[in-house]
Structures are given as C-alpha cells and as structure tokens.
Amino acid sequence: MPVKLTAPDPASLLPIAGVRLGITSAGIKKPGRRDITLIELAAGSRVAGVFTQNRFCAAPVTVCKQHLDQMVQRGGDIRALVINTGNANAGTGEEGLRRARQTCEAVARLMGCATEAVLPFSTGVILEPLPVDKILPVLPAAQADLAPDHWSDAAHAIMTTDIVAKGASRQAQVGGRTVTVTGIAKGSGMIHPNMATMLGYVATDAAIAPGLMQQLVKDVADVSFNCVTVDGDTSTNDSFILVATGQAGNNEIDDDASADYAALKAALSEVAIELAQAMARDGEGATKFITVAVEGGRDHAECKQIAYAIARSPLVKTAFFASDPNLGRILAAIGYAGVMDLDVDTLQVYLGDVLVAEKGGRAASYSEAQGAAVMHEAEITVRVVLNRGPVNATVWTCDFSYDYVKINAEYRT
Amino acid sequence: MPVKLTAPDPASLLPIAGVRLGITSAGIKKPGRRDITLIELAAGSRVAGVFTQNRFCAAPVTVCKQHLDQMVQRGGDIRALVINTGNANAGTGEEGLRRARQTCEAVARLMGCATEAVLPFSTGVILEPLPVDKILPVLPAAQADLAPDHWSDAAHAIMTTDIVAKGASRQAQVGGRTVTVTGIAKGSGMIHPNMATMLGYVATDAAIAPGLMQQLVKDVADVSFNCVTVDGDTSTNDSFILVATGQAGNNEIDDDASADYAALKAALSEVAIELAQAMARDGEGATKFITVAVEGGRDHAECKQIAYAIARSPLVKTAFFASDPNLGRILAAIGYAGVMDLDVDTLQVYLGDVLVAEKGGRAASYSEAQGAAVMHEAEITVRVVLNRGPVNATVWTCDFSYDYVKINAEYRT
Numbered sequence: 001m002p003v004k005l006t007a008p009d010p011a012s013l014l015p016i017a018g019v020r021l022g023i024t025s026a027g028i029k030k031p032g033r034r035d036i037t038l039i040e041l042a043a044g045s046r047v048a049g050v051f052t053q054n055r056f057c058a059a060p061v062t063v064c065k066q067h068l069d070q071m072v073q074r075g076g077d078i079r080a081l082v083i084n085t086g087n088a089n090a091g092t093g094e095e096g097l098r099r100a101r102q103t104c105e106a107v108a109r110l111m112g113c114a115t116e117a118v119l120p121f122s123t124g125v126i127l128e129p130l131p132v133d134k135i136l137p138v139l140p141a142a143q144a145d146l147a148p149d150h151w152s153d154a155a156h157a158i159m160t161t162d163i164v165a166k167g168a169s170r171q172a173q174v175g176g177r178t179v180t181v182t183g184i185a186k187g188s189g190m191i192h193p194n195m196a197t198m199l200g201y202v203a204t205d206a207a208i209a210p211g212l213m214q215q216l217v218k219d220v221a222d223v224s225f226n227c228v229t230v231d232g233d234t235s236t237n238d239s240f241i242l243v244a245t246g247q248a249g250n251n252e253i254d255d256d257a258s259a260d261y262a263a264l265k266a267a268l269s270e271v272a273i274e275l276a277q278a279m280a281r282d283g284e285g286a287t288k289f290i291t292v293a294v295e296g297g298r299d300h301a302e303c304k305q306i307a308y309a310i311a312r313s314p315l316v317k318t319a320f321f322a323s324d325p326n327l328g329r330i331l332a333a334i335g336y337a338g339v340m341d342l343d344v345d346t347l348q349v350y351l352g353d354v355l356v357a358e359k360g361g362r363a364a365s366y367s368e369a370q371g372a373a374v375m376h377e378a379e380i381t382v383r384v385v386l387n388r389g390p391v392n393a394t395v396w397t398c399d400f401s402y403d404y405v406k407i408n409a410e411y412r413t
Numbered sequence: 414m415p416v417k418l419t420a421p422d423p424a425s426l427l428p429i430a431g432v433r434l435g436i437t438s439a440g441i442k443k444p445g446r447r448d449i450t451l452i453e454l455a456a457g458s459r460v461a462g463v464f465t466q467n468r469f470c471a472a473p474v475t476v477c478k479q480h481l482d483q484m485v486q487r488g489g490d491i492r493a494l495v496i497n498t499g500n501a502n503a504g505t506g507e508e509g510l511r512r513a514r515q516t517c518e519a520v521a522r523l524m525g526c527a528t529e530a531v532l533p534f535s536t537g538v539i540l541e542p543l544p545v546d547k548i549l550p551v552l553p554a555a556q557a558d559l560a561p562d563h564w565s566d567a568a569h570a571i572m573t574t575d576i577v578a579k580g581a582s583r584q585a586q587v588g589g590r591t592v593t594v595t596g597i598a599k600g601s602g603m604i605h606p607n608m609a610t611m612l613g614y615v616a617t618d619a620a621i622a623p624g625l626m627q628q629l630v631k632d633v634a635d636v637s638f639n640c641v642t643v644d645g646d647t648s649t650n651d652s653f654i655l656v657a658t659g660q661a662g663n664n665e666i667d668d669d670a671s672a673d674y675a676a677l678k679a680a681l682s683e684v685a686i687e688l689a690q691a692m693a694r695d696g697e698g699a700t701k702f703i704t705v706a707v708e709g710g711r712d713h714a715e716c717k718q719i720a721y722a723i724a725r726s727p728l729v730k731t732a733f734f735a736s737d738p739n740l741g742r743i744l745a746a747i748g749y750a751g752v753m754d755l756d757v758d759t760l761q762v763y764l765g766d767v768l769v770a771e772k773g774g775r776a777a778s779y780s781e782a783q784g785a786a787v788m789h790e791a792e793i794t795v796r797v798v799l800n801r802g803p804v805n806a807t808v809w810t811c812d813f814s815y816d817y818v819k820i821n822a823e824y825r826t
Contacts, residue, residue, distance in 0.1 A: 055755045056748030056773070091744040093758070093774030126741020127775050236745050314727070315821055322822035328539020331504040332649050335469030342468045345506075360469070361506030362540050405815050408728055409735035 003281050003289045003378040003398070007164040010152035014169040014180050016203045018042035018245025021154045022145035026134040028086030029124065034157045036135065038142035039081040039201065040111065045245045047071075047078040047119070048213035050221045052238035058090030059130075060120040061237060063100040070116045072210070079113040081241065082120050082139075083199065085160055085186075089122040089130040090236035099130040106136045110143050123160055123186065123199055123237050155184040158199055161407055162186050163282050168274040172267035174260045175250035179206040181267045185225075185275040198279060200225055200240040202271055206264050207246035209254040216256075217242040219265055224272030228280050229311045229397050242268070280396040285403030288320050291381040295392045302339045303393035306384060309337035310395075317400030320380065325371030327356050334384060342386070350383040351375070417791070418695055420577040423565035427582040427593050429616045431455035431658025434567045435558035439547040441499030442537065447570045449548065451555035452494040452614065453524065458658045460484075460491040460532070461626035463634050465651035472502045472509030472543075473533040474650060476517065483529045485623070492530040494654065495520050495552075496612065498573055498599075502535040502543040503649035512543040519549045523556050536573055536599065536612055536650050568597040571612055574820055575599055576695050581687040585680035587673045588663035592619040594680045598638075598688040611692060613638055613653040615684055619677050620659035622667040629669075630655040632678055637685030641693050642724045642810050655681070693809040698816030701733050704794040708805045715752045716806035719797060722750035723808075730813030733793065738784030740769050747797060755799070763796040764788070 022038045029035070041047065049068060051061050071078055082103055089096050104118035111118070122130065155165035167184040187198025208216065221240050246252070253260045281289045292311045297303035310316055313333040319326040330349060334342070349357040352374035356366055374380060435451040442448065454460065462481060464474050484491055495516055502509050517531040524531070535543065568578035580597040600611025621629065634653050659665070666673045694702045705724045710716035723729055726746040732739040743762060747755070762770040765787035769779055787793060 053753075054745060054748035055750075055752070056744045056757050088741070091741050091770060091774050093772050096774060125739070126745060127739075127770070128741075236741075236748060314817070318818050318821035321818065324822070326538070326540075328501070328504050328541075328649075331469045332467060332539060335467035335649060337468075339468070340466075344469050357504060357540070359506050361504050361509060400818060402815050402818050404727070405731050405734065405813060405818060408731035409737070 003287060005164045005282055008152065008155070008167040012169060013151035013155070013167045014171070014182050015148035015151070016180055016182050016245060017205045017247035018045055019203050019243065020146040020148050021150035022142040022147070023150060023153045023157045024138045024141040024145060026084065026138045028084060028131055028134055033086070034153070035085045036138055036142050037083040037154045037157045038107065038139065038146065039083070039154070040146050041077070041079055041081070041243055042245055042247065043077055043079070045077055045243055046208060046210050046213045047241060047243050048217040049239055049241045050217055052236060054236045056091055056236050058088055058122060058237040059092055059096030059100040060089055060122045061239060062097060063104065064119045064121070064239065067104070067116045067119055076114065076117060078119055079117040080107050080111050080119070081201065082107050082118060083158055084122050084135060085158055086124040087122055087128055087130050088124045088126045088237050091127040092129060096130065099132045102132050103135060106139050110139055119241070121199055121237070121239055123158070126236060151182055151184060158184065158186040160186060161284055166275050166278040166282070168271045170267045170270050172263050174206055174248070174253070174263050177248050177250040179204055179248040179250060179264065179267070181271045183271040183275050185279065187279045198225065198238055200272070200275055201243070202241070202268055203243035203245065204264065204268065205245050205248040207248065207250050207252040208244045208264065209252055212253065212256055212261070213242065213244065216265060216268070220268045220272050223269050224276040227395050228276045229308060229395060277396050280398050283398030284407045285401040285405070286398030287401055288399040289379045290320060290397045290399065292395045292397065293381060293392065294384045294386065296386040296389060297391045297393070298389035300391050300393055303386070303391055304395070305339055306334055306337040307393050307395040309333045310382060310384070311397035314400055317397070320375065320399035321401045323372070323375040325351065325368060325375045327351065327371060330382060331357055346387050348385045348387070350385070352377070352381055418577045421565065421568070421580040425582060426564035426568070426580045427584070427595050428561035428564070429593055429595050429658060430618045430660035431458055432616050432656065433559040433561050434563035435555040435560070436563060436566045436570045437551045437554040437558060439497065439551045441497060441544055441547055446499070447566070448498045449551055449555050450496040450567045450570045451520065451552065451559065452496070452567070453559050454490070454492055454494070454656060455658055455660065456490055456492070458490055458656055459621060459623050459626045460654060460656050461630040462652055462654045463630055465649060467649045469504055469649050471535060471650040472505055472513040473535045474652060475510060476513040477532045477534070477652065480517070480529045480532055489527065489530060491532055492526040493520050493524050494532045494534065494614070496534040496571055497548060498571055499537040500535055500541055500543050501537045501539045501650050504540040505542060509543065512545045515545050516548060519552050523552055532654070534612055534650070534652055536571070539649060564595055564597060571597065571599040573599060574697055577691070579688050579691040579695070581684045583680045583683050585676050587619055587661070587666070587676050590661050590663040592617055592661040592663060592677065592680070594684045596684040596688050598692065600692045611638065611651055613685065613688055614656070615654070615681055616656040616658065617677065617681065618658050618661040620661065620663050620665040621657045621677065622665055625666065625669055625674070626655065626657065629678060629681070633681045633685045636682050637689040640808050641689045642721060642808060690809050693811050696811030697820045698814040698818070699811030700814055701812040702792045703733060703810045703812065705808045705810065706794060706805065707797045707799065709799040709802060710804045710806070711802035713804050713806055716804055717808070718752060719747055719750040720806050720808040722746040723795060723797070724810035727813055730810070733788065733812035734814045736785070736788040738764065738781060738788045740764065740784060743795060744770055759800050761798040761800070763798070765790070765794060
C-alpha cells in the first residue's frame with residue numbers, strides 16, 4: 001500500500017492575527033490556474049528567512065535578501081510577500097532582478113508601503129523570463145481576495161509538481177498566552193537542502209525580539225527543511241520565511257535561553273517538521289516515506305553525510321520502490337559516504353526493528369523474510385548505529401519510481 | 414535514435430603474449446551461465462591495480478590488495494586472476510575473506526603457484542555468502558579452457574547488468590617494437606568513481622619496470638575509469654588491473670619521462686577510455702551518451718566538482734532522456750556544485766555548439782529550437798566555460814530513463 005497523501009483539512013489551518021492571504025490567477029503557465037499568492041503582514045511583524053545556497057540563486061531570492069537587509073537596517077517592517085508559481089525567474093540575469101523589483105513596486109503601490117517592504121518569491125521553470133505583463137495586472141485581484149482564513153487556498157496556489165497541498169498549525173502556551181503557529185510549504189522535486197529546501201512560510205502571532213528572529217528561523221530549518229532530500233538537487237529558489245506578528249499579547253521573547261523561546265521554537269519546529277515530512281511523502285513519484293536515522297556518530301557532519309549517502313542513492317531508492325530487501329546497497333552507500341576512518345566492522349544497520357548487518361556483514365539472526373516484511377511497509381526507517389560517539393541525525397526521503405522519471409521527463413511538455 | 418551499443422568484434426581483441434583466459438559455468442545465479450573467468454599470466458608478468466575507496470570494500474578487494482602487497486615485498490609474480498559474477502562477496506565479514514582466500518588456494522593448487530600469486534574478483538549481489546561449493550569444483554574446467562584468444566568470451570563472462578560486452582585493443586611502437594594492449598571491462602550501474610569504477614582488466618606485452626606499474630595504472634585510471642558516472646553509486650568491488658607480461662621484446666621502460674613511457678601510456682589510455690565510455694553508453698537504461706566538459710577552471714577539483722554535479726543530477730538526466738532542453742536544470746546543478754566563490758555571471762554554458770547561457774542567464778542569441786535540435790542527438794556534449802583558470806576536466810555519463818528504475822527495481826527478482 002503506497003504512502004498516504006492527504007492535504008490538510010482547511011479548517012485545521014488556524015488564522016494568525018496580523019496575517020491575511022489573497023490568491024488569484026495570472027495564467028502564467030496554464031490559463032485559469034491560481035498561481036499568484038499575496039500575503040499581507042500587519043505593521044509590527046518581524047520577518048526572517050533562510051535561502052538557497054545555490055550559486056545560480058534566483059532573482060527573487062537576491063531581491064528578498066536585499067529587502068530584508070534594508071528593512072533590518074532602517075528598522076522598518078516587511079509588509080507583504082508575493083509568490084508566483086509557473087516561472088522561477090532564475091537564470092534570468094539583470095533583467096530578472098529588474099522584473100522581481102518591478103513586481104515588488106507594484107505590490108508596494110497597492111499596499112501603500114515601501115518597495116523594500118515587499119518580498120518576492122517565484123517557483124517553476126528556470127531560464128524563462130518572468131511574465132510581468134501577466135502578473136502586474138492581476139495583483140489588485142489578489143489584494144481584493146485578502147482574508148485571514150485563506151491559508152489552505154494559498155497552500156494550493158503555491159504548488160508546482162506537488163500532488164497535495166501542505167500545511168499545518170499548532171498552538172502553544174508562551175508567557176501565559178496561547179500563541180498560534182500556521183505554516184504552508186510547497187516542494188516535491190529538486191529537493192535537497194544546503195539549507196531551506198523549497199518554499200516554506202511559517203507564521204505565528206507570538207511576539208519575539210527582532211534580534212532573535214534569524215537564529216530562530218535557522219534553528220527551525222535545521223531540524224525540519226534541512227533534513228529532507230528527494231533527488232539531491234538543490235533548487236535555485238529555496239526560501240523559508242518565518243513571520244512573527246506579535247499580536248498574541250505575550251511579553252516579547254528576548255532571551256534564547258528562556259522557557260518561552262523553547263516553547264515557541266518547539267511549536268514552530270513541529271509545524272516545520274510536518275511540512276518537511278509532507279514534502280518527502282509527496283516526493284516526485286514517491287510510493288514510500290523513508291526515515292534514515294544515523295546514531296552514535298562523532299559529530300553531526302558525519303551522521304548527516306552517511307544519512308544523505310543512503311537517502312540520495314538511486315540504487316537504494318529503487319530497491320525501496322521494489323520492496324526488495326537488497327540491503328547490500330545500503331551498506332555500499334554507508335561505505336562511500338566519505339567518512340574515511342569509518343570502521344564498518346563495529347556498526348549495526350537496522351531495517352525497522354530488524355538487525356540486518358553487523359561485524360561488516362549480514363547479521364547471523366537476519367532472514368530475508370524479516371527484511372522483506374519491513375520493505376513492504378509504506379513507511380520505513382533505516383537505522384545505522386555507528387557506536388563511535390554521542391551524536392544523531394535524521395533525514396527524510398522517499399523511494400525512486402518510474403513516476404519520478406515520468407514527472408521529470410514530461411514536466412515542461 | 415538511441416545511442417548505439419555494439420560489442421567488440423571478437424577478432425578485434427588481440428591476444429597478449431603471456432596471457433591466457435579460460436571461462437566456465439558455476440551456475441552461481443543462473444544454471445548454465447558462464448560466470449567464472451580464469452586469467453593465467455606467464456612468469457615475469459608485472460601486475461598493479463587501483464581499487465574502490467568504499468569503506469565496505471568487498472572481501473576479494475581486501476584479499477587482492479594483500480596478495481599484491483605480499484608479492485611486491487617478496488619480489489614474486491602474480492600468476493592468475495579469478496573472477497566470478499553473480500555474487501559480490503561484499504558485506505560478508507570474516508567468512509567472506511575466508512571464502513575469497515579459499516578460491517585463491519584452489520586456483521593456486523591447480524596452477525602450481527603460491528596462494529598469494531592469485532588475485533580474486535567478484536561482482537554481483539552484495540550481502541550474500543560466496544557459494545564456494547559451486548565455484549571450486551568447476552575451476553579445473555576453467556583451466557582446461559585457457560587460450561590466448563578468449564578475450565571476447567571473458568568480456569562476456571564478466572558482465573552483470575551490462576547489455577553488451579566491452580573490450581578494445583591497440584598497438585603502439587615502443588622502443589622499436591610493436592607492443593599490443595588489450596582490455597576488457599564490465600559495469601553499467603553502481604558506477605561512480607572515487608577511483609576505478611567497475612571491473613577492468615588491461616594487459617600489454619610491453620616490458621616495464623615494476624617500480625613504474627603503480628603510477629602507470631593510476632595515470633591511466635585518472636583519464637578513463639575515473640571520468641565516468643552512471644548513478645553516483647560507488648561499488649564495493651571496483652577494481653582496475655593492469656598487467657604487463659614483458660614479452661614484446663622492448664627494452665624495459667624504467668623512466669616515466671621517456672618517450673616509451675608516454676607511448677605506452679597513450680595506448681593503454683586509449684583502450685581504457687574506450688572501455689570507460691562503453692560503460693557510460695551501456696549505463697543502466699541509457700538511451701544517450703553525455704559528455705560533460707568543464708573548461709577554464711582554477712584547478713582540477715573544481716572542474717570535476719561541477720562536471721559531476723551536472724552528470725549526477727537526476728533532473729538533468731531525465732531532461733536528456735526526454736530530449737527536453739530544460740537547461741535551467743544544468744544551471745542549477747552548476748550552482749549547487751559547491752564551488753562557493755563561483756561567479757555565475759562570467760561563465761558560459763554550451764549545448765553542443767550552441768551558446769545557451771552567459772551573464773547569469775539565457776544567451777540573447779539562444780532559441781529553444783537550437784537547444785531542442787541538440788537534445789535529440791544520441792551523443793551530446795555539455796560544455797561549461799568558467800573563464801577563471803587554465804584547467805579542464807571531462808566526465809562521461811548517460812541519461813536517466815524508466816529502464817534505470819526497472820533494471821534496479823527488478824535486479825534481484
């Protein structure tokens with residue numbers, strides 16, 4: 001039975017005081033497709049982001065980073081996010097930057113704010129000019145649609161090859177007040193972090209000091225979006241944005257060692273992890289959700305290196321697709337992960353709860369039937385115990401099917 | 414029209430004086446399959462090898478390296494190679510080492526040489542015990558089959574998921590004598606070098622000083638087998654072995670700066686490159702042969718890094734399969750290759766002879782029709798000109814098709 005994909009119940013996505021969302025259609029790739037999302041943020045909102053490390057970083061990412069820097073310097077607020085699908089505005093040179101700014105200017109005029117108070121995001125085909133002639137005329141319609149309860153619509157509007165929309169909400173007690181966290185994300189291919197992995201937007205009504213926002217967004221990304229891989233390709237456009245509108249009435253969190261910071265981070269991380277796992281479940285062509293947990297390493301880097309070697313291997317991923325306990329491929333991936341002083345004789349490999357390999361070879365207790373039983377599950381955990389240190393790391397991925405090839409061979413046609 | 418795959422004409426594979434090959438069937442995976450190859454080397458032959466860097470290196474690789482070291486120390490000759498397909502004897506712990514040595518002992522008894530004069534090789538499924546009970550009884554049949562002109566049979570007998578056998582010969586003038594080089598190789602998946610990439614055996618009748626053999630095998634591997642990737646997976650068993658029987662009558666080459674060394678290296682490299690390219694052409698599910706050339710880099714490492722990022726990207730490879738000039742995926746791969754100070758505004762990307770991208774975006778002269786025309790070819794070159802240094806590097810790969818998934822999902826069943 002393949003992994004279950006379900007879009008969130010629209011009613012489960014809770015409004016965030018200070019955030020309104022409007023959706024419309026510019027027909028960028030397909031006529032009538034709702035491909036423009038405008039997110040309005042109330043004055044006083046804090047915004048921070050982490051972005052792709054790809055050297056061919058897309059024009060909107062460059063503009064986003066510039067606008068965030070400028071507003072931090074002048075102490076101003078980001079007031080709007082504008083997102084289009086169907087075109088990535090990446091690999092578009094100077095003209096791409098100009099068009100990203102042009103979109104921000106148009107939003108700023110509508111909203112009555114500075115151009116630098118608007119952050120642009122694009123996702124879709126690379127190397128094509130952004131069709132601003134289609135986008136600018138429909139921005140008033142997006143504005144007219146603004147409402148606090150349009151999170152689910154927005155989650156649908158930012159999808160590309162995603163099969164289901166991705167969104168989640170949580171509530172937590174922070175400083176004696178109930179704060180709410182709601183997030184949406186898109187992404188199912190070209191997914192591999194060197195940091196954020198897709199488009200992700202998580203908002204909360206909690207109040208938090210501006211100086212803690214960047215650390216918080218990084219802390220949350222590291223345990224969520226930075227733990228997913230679908231195909232090892234890092235997009236030019238990946239962005240993860242954290243918004244805190246400060247309208248929950250809690251005392252502003254200004255200490256990252258406080259219980260309030262920890263409680264807020266936990267709620268944000270739960271939402272972000274749910275979104276990140278939803279991306280792996282919805283990986284292009286995925287039929288299985290795979291968790292790779294590497295335990296007992298000397299440092300985080302070596303645990304991640306081994307986890308990603310397994311999670312990226314096309315041979316391992318096709319074996320999962322076939323439900324074939326061809327576990328040698330997992331051992332091979334551990335071996336070529338690049339941890340050169342790794343002693344393969346002292347590690348253990350588990351498939352689910354089944355001990356598969358130890359002492360450099362197949363475990364004496366292992367039987368093919370045990371392995372096959374686990375491989376037929378829709379959700380599978382591979383656990384590698386290195387026995388050489390105190391550190392653990394987890395990566396989420398999916399299997400590799402005919403449909404991955406089909407989706408990516410036919411994406412533009 | 415898909416890439417053309419042709420096995421070498423058996424008559425084109427020239428015998429090497431001092432080398433005889435015998436093939437037989439042990440029925441390791443399938444009854445009747447010719448899966449055992451014995452290669453006998455005359456006394457006085459020099460042998461050197463390069464091997465997988467995978468930490469889960471297979472038992473035969475460990476034994477191979479030990480035997481080579483021991484024979485170098487005691488100044489003895491390697492007299493036989495024994496190769497089985499159908500079982501990799503990898504991930505098999507102490508028992509695997511015992512069975513690899515047991516195979517060498519049996520060959521040594523037959524050939525009347527020391528156990529350490531025999532090198533074992535295995536390829537096939539990982540994590541299954543080597544069936545020595547099937548292999549040992551048929552070794553006399555392999556010996557009875559020994560003949561100088563069995564190179565083509567051997568090329569067939571070492572295949573696993575390969576569609577065609579791989580072999581090549583060259584002749585060159587060295588020290589006033591004609592020397593002959595003949596090589597065979599197998600490999601079409603789990604192909605990515607950290608050095609040699611598969612099983613490859615290249616023999617020559619040239620005479621060369623023992624002290625130069627290791628450098629020569631590395632020099633040849635670096636321009637051939639170390640330039641291929643199919644799926645980025647590095648096997649546990651990869652081995653490339655160079656044999657020089659010394660029977661051509663040339664004065665022994667003892668200077669790596671001599672014209673004779675250069676001439677021999679050139680002939681060996683031609684054979685090895687032909688074998689390496691044959692592996693990419695025959696990549697699992699391949700319909701296209703792709704050359705990725707990165708030019709004008711500061712050093713070899715950054716050129717290789719960018720070339721491999723392109724050659725390994727599942728998104729790039731599925732676009733080639735679809736003949737879709739979705740060139741943004743190539744730019745994205747260049748961007749995430751990890752060359753962090755790369756300036757994407759000063760590089761050019763060519764598809765065949767067509768300038769595709771420059772100044773950080775699509776070239777003004779580029780049209781989709783030009784790109785599509787190149788993408789429909791069976792053999793395609795992607796050229797990235799970095800304009801920041803004097804160094805070039807080339808990598809060969811193939812596209813990524815439904816059949817890659819099919820072959821690897823069904824390999825064991």
